Amino acid sequence: MSQDLTPESVIGPGQTLSSVTDKINDIVVKQKIRPGWVLGFFISFCLLNGFFLTVALLFKYGVGIWGITVPVGWGFDIINFVWWIGIGHAGTLISAILLLFRQDWRTSINRFAEAMTLFAVACAATYPILHMGRPEVGAYWVLPYPNFMGMWPQFRSPLMWDVFAISTYGLTSLLFWLVGLVPDFATLRDHSPHLWQRKIYGICSLGWRGSAVHWNRYETIYLILAGLATPLVLSVHTIVSFDFAIGIVPGWHTTIFPPYFVAGAIYSGFAMVLTLMIPTRYFFGLYDFITPRHLNAMAKVMLLTGLIVAYGYLIEGFIGWYSSSEYERFMLINRFVGPYRYFYWALLACNVVIPQLLWFRKLRRNVPFLFLISLIINTGMWLERFIIIVVSLSADFLPAAWGMYYPTTFDWTMFIGTIGLFFSLLFIFIRVLPLISVFEMRVLVTEEDHKRKGKPHA
Amino acid sequence: MKNESDNKMWRSIEEQEGKHVPQARFNPFNNDFLSRREFMEWSSGMVAVLSASACTRMPQQKIVPYNKTPEKVVPGKPLYFATTMTLNGRAIGVLAESHMGRPTKLDGNALHPASLGGSDAYAQAAVLGLYDPDRSQSLNMAGSPMYWENAAASLNAIAKNHLARRGEGFRILTEPVVSPSLAAQIDAFVAANPAAQWHQYEPVHRDTEREGALMAFGEDVASVYAFKPAEVVVSLDSDFLMEPANPRYARDFASNRTMLQGSHGMSRLYSAEASPTITGAKADNRIVARASEVEQIAAALAQACGVSVQGTPSVTAAHKKWVQAAAEDLKKHEGASLVVPGRWQTPLVHALAHAMNARLRNVGKTVRYTAPVEVHSVAQSDSIKRLALDMQAGKVETVLILGGNPVYNAPSDVKFSESLSKVKNRIHCGLYVDETASQCNYHIPEAHFLESWGDARAYDGTASLIQPLIAPLYGGKTYSEVLAAFSGDANAKSYDQVRAYWKGKAGGDFERSWTRWLNEGVVEGSASADKRVALRAEGSWAKVGRAPTATSMEVIFRPDATMFDGRFSNNGWLQEMPKPLSKLTWDNAAFVSAATAAALGIKNEQVIRIVWGGKSVDAPVWILPGHADNSVTLPLGYGRTHAGRLGTGTGFNAYSLRPSGSTWSFAGVEIAKTDKQYRLANTQSHANMEGRPIVRTATLAKAQKDHHWTHIHMHVPERLQNVDVGTAGGEHAPVAPAQYQWGMAINLSACNGCNSCVVACQAENNIPNVGKEEVIRGREMHWINLDRYYEGDTANPDTHFQPRMCVQCETAPCEVVCPVGATAHDNEGLNNMVYNRCVGTKYCSNNCPYKVRHFNFFEYTKTITPSMKMVQNPDVTVRGRGVMEKCTYCVQRISEARITAKNEGRKIRDGEVKTACQTACPSQAIFFGDISNPNSLVSKIKAESHNYGLLEELNTKPRTTYLGKVTNPNTALSAEKS
Numbered sequence A: 001m002s003q004d005l006t007p008e009s010v011i012g013p014g015q016t017l018s019s020v021t022d023k024i025n026d027i028v029v030k031q032k033i034r035p036g037w038v039l040g041f042f043i044s045f046c047l048l049n050g051f052f053l054t055v056a057l058l059f060k061y062g063v064g065i066w067g068i069t070v071p072v073g074w075g076f077d078i079i080n081f082v083w084w085i086g087i088g089h090a091g092t093l094i095s096a097i098l099l100l101f102r103q104d105w106r107t108s109i110n111r112f113a114e115a116m117t118l119f120a121v122a123c124a125a126t127y128p129i130l131h132m133g134r135p136e137v138g139a140y141w142v143l144p145y146p147n148f149m150g151m152w153p154q155f156r157s158p159l160m161w162d163v164f165a166i167s168t169y170g171l172t173s174l175l176f177w178l179v180g181l182v183p184d185f186a187t188l189r190d191h192s193p194h195l196w197q198r199k200i201y202g203i204c205s206l207g208w209r210g211s212a213v214h215w216n217r218y219e220t221i222y223l224i225l226a227g228l229a230t231p232l233v234l235s236v237h238t239i240v241s242f243d244f245a246i247g248i249v250p251g252w253h254t255t256i257f258p259p260y261f262v263a264g265a266i267y268s269g270f271a272m273v274l275t276l277m278i279p280t281r282y283f284f285g286l287y288d289f290i291t292p293r294h295l296n297a298m299a300k301v302m303l304l305t306g307l308i309v310a311y312g313y314l315i316e317g318f319i320g321w322y323s324s325s326e327y328e329r330f331m332l333i334n335r336f337v338g339p340y341r342y343f344y345w346a347l348l349a350c351n352v353v354i355p356q357l358l359w360f361r362k363l364r365r366n367v368p369f370l371f372l373i374s375l376i377i378n379t380g381m382w383l384e385r386f387i388i389i390v391v392s393l394s395a396d397f398l399p400a401a402w403g404m405y406y407p408t409t410f411d412w413t414m415f416i417g418t419i420g421l422f423f424s425l426l427f428i429f430i431r432v433l434p435l436i437s438v439f440e441m442r443v444l445v446t447e448e449d450h451k452r453k454g455k456p457h458a
Numbered sequence B: 001m002k003n004e005s006d007n008k009m010w011r012s013i014e015e016q017e018g019k020h021v022p023q024a025r026f027n028p029f030n031n032d033f034l035s036r037r038e039f040m041e042w043s044s045g046m047v048a049v050l051s052a053s054a055c056t057r058m059p060q061q062k063i064v065p066y067n068k069t070p071e072k073v074v075p076g077k078p079l080y081f082a083t084t085m086t087l088n089g090r091a092i093g094v095l096a097e098s099h100m101g102r103p104t105k106l107d108g109n110a111l112h113p114a115s116l117g118g119s120d121a122y123a124q125a126a127v128l129g130l131y132d133p134d135r136s137q138s139l140n141m142a143g144s145p146m147y148w149e150n151a152a153a154s155l156n157a158i159a160k161n162h163l164a165r166r167g168e169g170f171r172i173l174t175e176p177v178v179s180p181s182l183a184a185q186i187d188a189f190v191a192a193n194p195a196a197q198w199h200q201y202e203p204v205h206r207d208t209e210r211e212g213a214l215m216a217f218g219e220d221v222a223s224v225y226a227f228k229p230a231e232v233v234v235s236l237d238s239d240f241l242m243e244p245a246n247p248r249y250a251r252d253f254a255s256n257r258t259m260l261q262g263s264h265g266m267s268r269l270y271s272a273e274a275s276p277t278i279t280g281a282k283a284d285n286r287i288v289a290r291a292s293e294v295e296q297i298a299a300a301l302a303q304a305c306g307v308s309v310q311g312t313p314s315v316t317a318a319h320k321k322w323v324q325a326a327a328e329d330l331k332k333h334e335g336a337s338l339v340v341p342g343r344w345q346t347p348l349v350h351a352l353a354h355a356m357n358a359r360l361r362n363v364g365k366t367v368r369y370t371a372p373v374e375v376h377s378v379a380q381s382d383s384i385k386r387l388a389l390d391m392q393a394g395k396v397e398t399v400l401i402l403g404g405n406p407v408y409n410a411p412s413d414v415k416f417s418e419s420l421s422k423v424k425n426r427i428h429c430g431l432y433v434d435e436t437a438s439q440c441n442y443h444i445p446e447a448h449f450l451e452s453w454g455d456a457r458a459y460d461g462t463a464s465l466i467q468p469l470i471a472p473l474y475g476g477k478t479y480s481e482v483l484a485a486f487s488g489d490a491n492a493k494s495y496d497q498v499r500a501y502w503k504g505k506a507g508g509d510f511e512r513s514w515t516r517w518l519n520e521g522v523v524e525g526s527a528s529a530d531k532r533v534a535l536r537a538e539g540s541w542a543k544v545g546r547a548p549t550a551t552s553m554e555v556i557f558r559p560d561a562t563m564f565d566g567r568f569s570n571n572g573w574l575q576e577m578p579k580p581l582s583k584l585t586w587d588n589a590a591f592v593s594a595a596t597a598a599a600l601g602i603k604n605e606q607v608i609r610i611v612w613g614g615k616s617v618d619a620p621v622w623i624l625p626g627h628a629d630n631s632v633t634l635p636l637g638y639g640r641t642h643a644g645r646l647g648t649g650t651g652f653n654a655y656s657l658r659p660s661g662s663t664w665s666f667a668g669v670e671i672a673k674t675d676k677q678y679r680l681a682n683t684q685s686h687a688n689m690e691g692r693p694i695v696r697t698a699t700l701a702k703a704q705k706d707h708h709w710t711h712i713h714m715h716v717p718e719r720l721q722n723v724d725v726g727t728a729g730g731e732h733a734p735v736a737p738a739q740y741q742w743g744m745a746i747n748l749s750a751c752n753g754c755n756s757c758v759v760a761c762q763a764e765n766n767i768p769n770v771g772k773e774e775v776i777r778g779r780e781m782h783w784i785n786l787d788r789y790y791e792g793d794t795a796n797p798d799t800h801f802q803p804r805m806c807v808q809c810e811t812a813p814c815e816v817v818c819p820v821g822a823t824a825h826d827n828e829g830l831n832n833m834v835y836n837r838c839v840g841t842k843y844c845s846n847n848c849p850y851k852v853r854h855f856n857f858f859e860y861t862k863t864i865t866p867s868m869k870m871v872q873n874p875d876v877t878v879r880g881r882g883v884m885e886k887c888t889y890c891v892q893r894i895s896e897a898r899i900t901a902k903n904e905g906r907k908i909r910d911g912e913v914k915t916a917c918q919t920a921c922p923s924q925a926i927f928f929g930d931i932s933n934p935n936s937l938v939s940k941i942k943a944e945s946h947n948y949g950l951l952e953e954l955n956t957k958p959r960t961t962y963l964g965k966v967t968n969p970n971t972a973l974s975a976e977k978s
Helices: A017-029 A035-061 A076-087 A089-100 A104-130 A135-141 A158-191 A195-204 A212-245 A257-284 A292-322 A326-337 A341-359 A367-394 A409-432 A438-454 B004-017 B036-053 B121-130 B148-163 B180-192 B207-217 B248-255 B278-282 B291-304 B317-332 B347-359 B380-392 B416-420 B479-486 B494-505 B510-520 B572-576 B594-600 B700-705 B756-764 B772-776 B813-817 B843-847 B891-903 B916-920 B937-942
Strands: B079-087 B090-099 B102-108 B170-174 B197-200 B222-225 B232-236 B268-273 B285-288 B337-341 B367-370 B398-402 B425-430 B442-445 B454-457 B463-466 B554-558 B590-592 B606-612 B615-623 B631-635 B665-667 B670-677 B697-699 B742-747 B785-791 B798-804 B823-825 B831-833 B926-930 B960-963 B965-967
Touching (some): A017 A158, A017 A409, A017 A438, A035 A135, A076 A212, A076 A409, A089 A104, A089 A158, A089 A212, A104 A135, A104 A158, A104 A257, A104 A409, A158 A212, A158 A438, A212 A257, A257 A409, A292 A341, A326 A367, A341 A367, B079 B454, B090 B121, B102 B756, B102 B916, B121 B756, B148 B442, B148 B479, B170 B180, B170 B380, B207 B347, B232 B291, B268 B291, B268 B317, B285 B317, B291 B317, B291 B347, B317 B337, B380 B416, B454 B494, B463 B510, B572 B756, B590 B594, B615 B670, B742 B937, B813 B823, B813 B843, B926 B937
Parallel strands (some): B170 B197, B232 B268, B268 B285, B425 B442, B590 B615, B742 B960
Antiparallel strands (some): B079 B090, B222 B367, B454 B463, B590 B631, B606 B670, B742 B926, B823 B831
C-alpha cells in the first residue's frame, strides 16, 4: 500500500507519461494470463452456464420454474433487473456528470465504471425479456414497429417506457465508452508485440493518429456524449421507478420514487464500483492510479446517496401514515412486523445504519472496511427491491388474495447466472482493454506535475 | 467398366434392398415403370400394411355422412337436452349442453323441482367424469378382457345355476335405488329367485333419518322441507344448504333472505353444530356444540317447545340461552318455523325434530312427509353388515355389486374386503376399476349417466328421465342391462326397459307423454303424495340419556365437501375446488378447533394419529375456526388406492376408522402427535379482513334503520366523489356509444359459499387444473375465487363468503400498464383479454387491486388427455403457456345472444344472457344484465341502497358490485356466543 501518498493525490508520485502507459497497457498486451485470472474466469463462466441452463429450461417449461405466483407476479426477475440497472448507474455518472463537473479523480475509474455499467445493463436487459410468459414474441411486440395488423405497443404502459429508457441508456453508454476508448486503442495498437493484436486494435482505433484535429473532434464528441448521457443517469431509474410508482399497489404508488430510485441506483452503483475496484487494484497493483483519494470520494458519494435513500424510507413512512389510507398504513406495518420483517430490518441495517460509519474519515480510508461496506450496501439495495416488489405485492388490498413468494432453485441459478455473465464479461474486459484510461491518466500526470511544481508538498 | 448386363444385375439387388432409383423418366407406356418385381414389392407391402391395420377391430356399423343433416344440428350451435343426475339416493334434473354430439356443460333444469335452474358443484363437475380417461374401459372376466356377448352368456350361466336353487347364494348389492324401473327389475329378479337377497349400502346413508322416523311415527317417511315459508329455522347439526342433488333447499332458504326489491324481512336461522358447515356459516345464531351434545340440546329445545322428553338434558349455560331463545322464536312463529335435524345426528334428534315440528304445527306448512324416496328404504349399515357376515360364513356364492365401492367405504368393523374374497363369483359393474372392482373377478364398465337411459326420483319423489347425450364411450352398460344379461337377455337395452316401465304408468297417449317428459326432463305429477303420519306417544321413545363427558376426544365423520364419499376422487375439477370453509384442495385434513390444537400442542399440517379400538389413521391437522373443542372431524372420501391417476394417493382414508355402529361420531378416540409434516394445498392463507370494508355486513335491524349502511366513510378525493359507479351513463361515459352496458351484482346475503359457481365457470371457460404443487405455489386458475372471511372470536366466528372475480372496472388499472395492449375495454364495458396478444409480463395482475387475474405459468392444458378435450367449450379459447386470463362475463354467451338478437332484428332481452356462475348459483345470488337499461333486473338490483363496489375508493368504478350481507340474529343472543 502506498502509505506515503497525500490524500489529495489522484495519482501516485514518480509516475511518468511512459510509466503510466506501460503499467496500464502491459496488463493487456504484455502480461501472461495469470492463474488467478483463469480461476476467476472459470468460476464466472461456470456460473454463466447456470444462466444458460436456466434460460433453456425457461423456454422449455415457462416462467413457472420460478417462484412467482399470483399475487406476487414479479419476483427475482424484476428485483434483479432493477438491481442491475441501479448498479449500471455509477458508470455514466462517473463518466459524464463528473466529467462535466471537472472532477479529475474520476479519470482513473471511469473506464472501469463504464465497462461495469455496460455489463450491468446487459445483465439487467435479460430480465425484462425473459420474465415474460412469451418472450419469443414479447421481445419484439413491445417495440413500435409498423406491421400490417396496425398493432402498436401501448404507450401508456411504464414497461413500454422502460424499453426506450433502457435501450437508449445502453446505446449511449456503449457509444460513450467506445469513443473514450479510441485514443487508447491507438496506444494499444502502437504498443502491441504481435501483428494480430496490432491489426485488431488498429481497426478499433479508427485510424487515430493523435493529431490536433483528432483531439479536437474527440473532445467535442466526448463532451456532447457526456451532455447526452447526463440526463439519462436521472431518467433511466426515474422511468424504472415508474414501473412501480404508476402502479396502484400500496408500497409502489409513491411520488418519492423517482429521486429515491436514482439516489439508490447511484448508491448501489458506487458500492459496486468499490466492490470491483478494490480487488482489481490489489491484484494488478494499481495503487498509484486508484488512490485513497478515489476511495474516499466514492465513500462520500455513497454516504450522500445513502442519506437520500434513508430520507426516501422516512418519507415513505411519513406519507403512509399521513395519507390516512389504511392500505398504505398496513403496508408499512407489514414491512416491520409481517412475514418478511427480517428482510426489512436487514435492509434498514444495510442501507441506513451501517453506512453511517462512513462519517468517520478513518474508516473511509480503511480499504478492507470499504470493501465490506460496499458488499453490505449491494446486499441492502437488493433487499430494498425485494421489499418494494415482493412485500408490497404479497399483501395488498384484499386479504383473501394475499400470498407468499418463495424463490425456487431456478430463481437463484438465474440470479447467480447473471452475476456469472457480469464477471465473465469483466474478466474478458480486463484482458483485452486497458481498464484505466491511459491517455487521460497521462494528462493527469502532467497536471499533477504542474501542481507539484507550483505547490511543493512535504 | 460395367456393361449393360452388369448394370441390370446390380439394379435388381438394389431393388431388393429398397434403394431403387428409377433410371427412366416416368412413362406410362413404358413397362419399366412398374416391373413385375416392383409390383410384387408394392403389393406385398400393401398387404403387410393392410393386415397390420386389421389387427384393430374395425367397427362393423355403417357410417353415414350428413347428406341429410340430423334435424337441428347446426355446427357451432349447441343443443340442450334434459336429463337427470343421481347422487346419494336423490335425483337432480339437469340440462346438458351438447356441441355436435358431445356434452360439454351441465346446468340445473329449471323445470325440475330439486333444481329450479340451480345446481351444485357435483352436478357442474359431473360432465368431466364422463370423459375421464381413467374410467373403466374394458369388460374384464377372470382377469382377461372379454366381449359383452360372451360375458353375458357366462352371467346368464351363473344366474341359471342359482335359479335352480331359487337364488340361493345370490346377492345383489346396490346403492340406494331411486330408479323406479331398475327397482322393478331387481324386484322381478328377486321374485324369480326368492332366496336371493338385495342389499343396499352407501357410506353417506340416511339410516338415522330412517330410524328417527320409525321412532317418531312407527314408519319410515321422508321429510320434505319448505324453507320459503319458514320464518325461523333451527338446524340441529344439519347441512341442508349442501344437500346432495338438492340445491332447491339452498334456493328456497335464500329466497327468504334476499333483502331485495322491497322484501325487507328475512328468516332467522339457528344452528347448533360441531363441525363447521356452510349452513352453520349462514346461521344468524350459531352455537358450537360437540356432536354428542347436540342430542342434549335437541332434547332441551324439545322440552322448551312442549314436547315431553323424559330425563334432564345436560346443557351448558350458554347453550341453554340459545335453546330458550330459539324455542321462543319457534313458538312465536308457529306454523312458519322449522326444525331440521342433521343426518349426522342420532335417531332421537330426528324423532325430537319431528315431534317439535308437529307441536309447532309446521307439518303441512314447512315440512311434509312422503313415502321414502328410495324404492325400498333399508337400514344400510345393517344391510352391508349382514351381507359381509353371510359372505364370511360362506353363504354367498355370487355377489353382484351394482355401483358403489364397498371395499373402500364399508364400515371398518365389517371387514368387507376379507369377506368378499370368500365369494366365488364377484361381479362388479362400476365406472372405475376401483378398490372393489380390483377385488372382483368379473368387472363390467358402467355407462355414465350421460350415456344411459334411465329414471330417478328427486327429494320430493318427482321422477325424471335419464336420456343419453352420447353413445357409451367405453362400451359401458347400465345396471338394468347387466341385470337383463343375468336373465339371458344380452341385447336388452335400457331404453326399452325404461319405456316399458313408464308405459305401464302413463295414462293416455304414452308417446306424447314420453316425448314431453324427455323434453321437459320431468314426469309431471309424479311427486310423492303427502303421507299422513301420527306421532307416537312421546313416553314410548322420548328419553334423553346422559351426555358423554366433555373431556373425552370425539371423532366426527363427514362426507367431504368436494369428494363427497370418494366417488369424485378422479374428478380434477372437484379435487381442485377449494373446500368451502377450509379452502383446502387435493387433500382432506383432520379438522380441529384452535383451542383443541393448542391443548394438544399441534399445528396446521402436522400429522396426528387418531387411534381407536386398535385401529388408527394418520392425518394432517387443519385448524378450522368454529369447530367444537375436544372433537376432530375426519372428512371421508380420500385415501383411495384405486381411484385413477388424480384421485389415488390424495389424503387419508377416514373409512379405515369408521365403525358401523355410531357411524357419524363417537367419543373416546385418542390422538397421538407425530413429528411428521404433510403439506396441504390451501388457496386462502389470510381469513381476516383486517378491518377493511370488504364484506360489508349489517344486522336486519340496522339495515332497516339505515338504508345506506354499506356506504362507508372513506377519504375519497373530492373530484372522485359522486361518480356514478358502475353505470355507463355518468361522468365517465364510454367513448363509443353501445347498445348495452353489461354489469353484475352479487347478493352476499344469499351467497352461501357452495362452490357451484366456481366449477360452473371452470366448465364454461375451459379453465385448466394446475395440480396440488401449483396450488401450493398459489397458482390456481379459478376465475372465481370464493373468499371466506372470519370475523370475531376464533371459537365461533362469523363466516362471510364473497365470490371474487374480475369486476370489469370502468377505469381498469390493468389496462394502462399492459405494454402490448392485450387487455382492453370494449364499448359495452367489458374488460377483455386478447389472449393471443398477451406476452405475459404479469404487470396487469400486479396492478389489479382485486387480484382476479390468473396466469398460465406452465402449459397447463398439456395434461388434458384426448378424451378430456371433448369437454372443452368450443366457444372459448383454450389458453396456452405464458398468457394471462380472467373472467370476461362469459363474453361468448353475450356474443351468441347478440347474434341471435341481430338475426331476429331485436335487442337482447333482459335475462337472455346469463353468465355460467349466475345460471349455476342455487341461491340466485348473482344478477347480470344491461345496466344502461334502467328496467333490467340487474339495474334494479344495483339501485338497492345497500349496493356497493368493492374497493370503490380506488376509483376503479367496478361493474360488478356487491349487495351487503344482512343477517338476522336474535338480539337477545347476539352478544352471547359459545
